Amino acid sequence: MEGLVYIALFAPFASSLFAALFGMSERKIFVGIVASVLLAVSFIASAMLAFYVYTTGDAVHVTMMDWINAGDLRIPFGFVVDQVSVTMMTVVTLVSTIVHIYSIGYMDHDKSFNRFFSYLSAFVFSMMVLVMSDNFAGLFIGWEGVGVCSWLLVGFWYHKPDQSREENPSISPSWAANEAFIMNRIADLGMLIGIFIIYWNVGSLQYDVVFAALPNLSGSILNAAAIALFIGAMGKSAQFPLHTWLTDAMEGPTPVSALIHAATMVTAGVFLVIRANPLFSMTPEVSYFIASLGTFVAFFAASMALVNRDLKRIIAFSTLSQLGYMFAAAGLGAYWIALFHLAAHAFFKALLFLGAGNVMHAMHDELDIFKMGGLKKVMKWSYIYMGLASLALAGIPFFAGFFSKDAIIETAWNEGTIVLWAILVVTAGMTAFYSFRQVFLTFHGDERYKAFGIHPHEMYKFVLIAMSPLAVLAVVAGFGMGGFEHFVTKLLPEYHMSEHTHHIAWILGLVVLVFAVGGIALAYKKYANGLKRDEKLESSWYYKLLANQYYIPNLYEEFISKPYAMISEMMWSKVDMKIVDATVDGIAKILYKTGDGSRKMQTGNLSNYLNWMAVGAVLLLVVAAISAAMLG
CATH class of the missing domain: 1.20.58 (Methane Monooxygenase Hydroxylase; Chain G, domain 1)
Structure with missing residues (x-):
C-alpha cells in the first residue's frame, strides 16, 4: 500500500x-x-x-x-x-x-x-x-502550492487583456491572477495564526496528536484556533467578503476553471473544516457562524448569477453558491454530508465548465449568452452534457445534486435553524432558474450568433468521449450516498436525521422540488423561445445592483485599493525617498567627502608625513593627559 x-x-x-x-x-x-x-x-x-x-x-x-x-x-x-x-x-x-x-x-x-x-x-x-x-504544516505547504499554481494558471494568458468585462475593461488575466493570489495571502495569514495557536498550546502539528489534545484546551483557545483556521478557509473557498477573486479567475483557460472551481482549490477550505472537525465540533458558536455565513453566501452568489451574461461567470457564481451549501452542512455538524456534496458537485460542476469550454471554443471565445442561442442544432452532445449537469445542479430527482443538496437542506430543518432552511430552499429555486436560463439562452431559441459572423462547431470526438464519465457520475453518483455514509462515518462523526424529520422528509423534499421545478419553468417561459430583453427591468436599480455584484468590487477599489496605492505612493515619495534613502545617501556622501579629503594626506613627501606624525603624537598626548586628569 x-x-x-x-x-x-x-x-x-x-x-x-x-x-x-x-x-x-x-x-x-x-x-x-x-x-x-x-x-x-x-x-x-x-x-x-x-x-x-x-x-x-x-x-x-x-x-x-x-x-x-x-x-x-x-x-x-x-x-x-x-x-x-x-x-x-x-x-x-x-x-x-x-x-x-x-x-x-x-x-x-x-x-x-x-x-x-x-x-x-x-x-x-x-x-x-x-x-x-x-499534519497541518504539510497541509499548509499544499495550500500555498495550489495558490502559486492558480496564480500561474489564471494568469496563463498574461499577454491578453480581457474583453469580456465592458464595465471594467482593466480586468486582465494578470490582474485577476494577482487579485486571487493577494486575497488568498491575506486569508492565509489567519490560517498561519491558527496553526501557531495549535502548536503553542499542543506542541505538535500532527492531526492525531492535536485532536487528542483538544479536550485539555480552554474554550477561548479552541475558539481562537477555529476562527483563525476558518479565515484561511474563507479565502481559499471564496467566502464573503473574500469572494471577488473567484469570478475574476475566469480569465484563465476554461480547463483551469473546471479544475480549480470544481474539485480542487476552492474546495480546500471545506476540506479543512471537515478534516479539523474535532476542533469545530468543540466550538459550536464558530460552527454556527460558519453555517450562517455559508447560507448567506449561497443566496448572495445565486442572486448575482440571476442576471449575469458571462457564461463562465454564471457557473463561477454557482460554484460560490454551492460552496456556501457545503459550509452550511459542515457548520451544522453534518460533515459527511458536506463531503458528499463536495464530491457530487465536483462531477457535475466540472462537466458544466467543460461544456462551457466547448461553447466558448465553438463561439471563438465569445462568452456573452445574449449573443448565442440555437446552438443545440450544431452542438448536440455539449447540449446534452450541460443539460444533465444543470439538472444535477438544480437538484432534480434523481440526479447527484438532488441527494446531497436535499440532505443539506433537511439538516438545516433538523437542527431547528428555520431561517437558514428557508434561505437554502429559496436559493435552490434561484439555482434552478439561473442554471436553465443559461442553458436556454445558449442552446434554444433564435440563432443570435449569426449576426456576429460566428460559425460554431462541436468539440472533437475524443474530448466528448472523455467528458462522458462526468456525465454518468452527474446522473448516478447520488445513488451511492448510503454506501458513502457507511464508509466515511467510520472517521467522521455520524449524523442522523431525527425521527421527527424522517416523518416529514418527503414534505421537505417536495417543498425544495417545487422551488426547483418552479425555477426551471420560469426560465423556460422567459428564455426557451429566444431572448426577449426587458429594458425596464435592466434599467432598474436592483438589476444594476446584481449586475454590478452589489458594487462590492467598486467599493474595494475605492476604499481599499486606491487609498492603499495613494498611501504607498506618499510613503515612497515622502518617507522612503526623503528620509530612508536620503539617510543612506547622506552617509555615503560623508564617507565620499571624508575619503576625498583624507586622500590629500597621501602626498608621498617625507616631510609631510613627519608633520602629520607630530600632529598625531600631540593629539595622543592631549588625550592621555585628559584621561589621566579624569581618572585622578
Missing part, C-alpha cells in the same frame, strides 16, 4: 516535470498524452487505495522522511490515506485526468501548450499534498 501512496502522490509531479522539459518548445501532442496518462495512473492508484480502505477500514499512514527537527518541533513528511483523504484523492485525480485529456483538444492551437500541462499537473500535485498530509 505504501507504494500506491507514493504513486498517487508523485505521478502528477512527474507529469509536471516531464511537461516542463518541453516548456519552451513548440506544441508537442505527446506532452499532453503523457501528462494525461500519468494523471490516470494517479487516479488508478487512488482508486485502489480507496478500495483497500473501504474493505479493511484501515488507514494507510506513511512517513517519507523527517522534514523539520528543531528543538521540540518535529514535523515529518508524512501522509495519511483514510476515509476523508482517499475520497478527496479519488475525486481530484478523476476530474484532473478528464481535464487533462480535455485540455489536449481545448489548447490545441495555443503556443504555450507544453507549459500549460506543466502548470496543470503541478496544481494537481499541490492539491494531493494538501489532502494527503498527516
Whole structure:
C-alpha cells in the first residue's frame, strides 16, 4: 500500500516535470498524452487505495522522511490515506485526468501548450499534498502550492487583456491572477495564526496528536484556533467578503476553471473544516457562524448569477453558491454530508465548465449568452452534457445534486435553524432558474450568433468521449450516498436525521422540488423561445445592483485599493525617498567627502608625513593627559 501512496502522490509531479522539459518548445501532442496518462495512473492508484480502505477500514499512514527537527518541533513528511483523504484523492485525480485529456483538444492551437500541462499537473500535485498530509504544516505547504499554481494558471494568458468585462475593461488575466493570489495571502495569514495557536498550546502539528489534545484546551483557545483556521478557509473557498477573486479567475483557460472551481482549490477550505472537525465540533458558536455565513453566501452568489451574461461567470457564481451549501452542512455538524456534496458537485460542476469550454471554443471565445442561442442544432452532445449537469445542479430527482443538496437542506430543518432552511430552499429555486436560463439562452431559441459572423462547431470526438464519465457520475453518483455514509462515518462523526424529520422528509423534499421545478419553468417561459430583453427591468436599480455584484468590487477599489496605492505612493515619495534613502545617501556622501579629503594626506613627501606624525603624537598626548586628569 505504501507504494500506491507514493504513486498517487508523485505521478502528477512527474507529469509536471516531464511537461516542463518541453516548456519552451513548440506544441508537442505527446506532452499532453503523457501528462494525461500519468494523471490516470494517479487516479488508478487512488482508486485502489480507496478500495483497500473501504474493505479493511484501515488507514494507510506513511512517513517519507523527517522534514523539520528543531528543538521540540518535529514535523515529518508524512501522509495519511483514510476515509476523508482517499475520497478527496479519488475525486481530484478523476476530474484532473478528464481535464487533462480535455485540455489536449481545448489548447490545441495555443503556443504555450507544453507549459500549460506543466502548470496543470503541478496544481494537481499541490492539491494531493494538501489532502494527503498527516499534519497541518504539510497541509499548509499544499495550500500555498495550489495558490502559486492558480496564480500561474489564471494568469496563463498574461499577454491578453480581457474583453469580456465592458464595465471594467482593466480586468486582465494578470490582474485577476494577482487579485486571487493577494486575497488568498491575506486569508492565509489567519490560517498561519491558527496553526501557531495549535502548536503553542499542543506542541505538535500532527492531526492525531492535536485532536487528542483538544479536550485539555480552554474554550477561548479552541475558539481562537477555529476562527483563525476558518479565515484561511474563507479565502481559499471564496467566502464573503473574500469572494471577488473567484469570478475574476475566469480569465484563465476554461480547463483551469473546471479544475480549480470544481474539485480542487476552492474546495480546500471545506476540506479543512471537515478534516479539523474535532476542533469545530468543540466550538459550536464558530460552527454556527460558519453555517450562517455559508447560507448567506449561497443566496448572495445565486442572486448575482440571476442576471449575469458571462457564461463562465454564471457557473463561477454557482460554484460560490454551492460552496456556501457545503459550509452550511459542515457548520451544522453534518460533515459527511458536506463531503458528499463536495464530491457530487465536483462531477457535475466540472462537466458544466467543460461544456462551457466547448461553447466558448465553438463561439471563438465569445462568452456573452445574449449573443448565442440555437446552438443545440450544431452542438448536440455539449447540449446534452450541460443539460444533465444543470439538472444535477438544480437538484432534480434523481440526479447527484438532488441527494446531497436535499440532505443539506433537511439538516438545516433538523437542527431547528428555520431561517437558514428557508434561505437554502429559496436559493435552490434561484439555482434552478439561473442554471436553465443559461442553458436556454445558449442552446434554444433564435440563432443570435449569426449576426456576429460566428460559425460554431462541436468539440472533437475524443474530448466528448472523455467528458462522458462526468456525465454518468452527474446522473448516478447520488445513488451511492448510503454506501458513502457507511464508509466515511467510520472517521467522521455520524449524523442522523431525527425521527421527527424522517416523518416529514418527503414534505421537505417536495417543498425544495417545487422551488426547483418552479425555477426551471420560469426560465423556460422567459428564455426557451429566444431572448426577449426587458429594458425596464435592466434599467432598474436592483438589476444594476446584481449586475454590478452589489458594487462590492467598486467599493474595494475605492476604499481599499486606491487609498492603499495613494498611501504607498506618499510613503515612497515622502518617507522612503526623503528620509530612508536620503539617510543612506547622506552617509555615503560623508564617507565620499571624508575619503576625498583624507586622500590629500597621501602626498608621498617625507616631510609631510613627519608633520602629520607630530600632529598625531600631540593629539595622543592631549588625550592621555585628559584621561589621566579624569581618572585622578
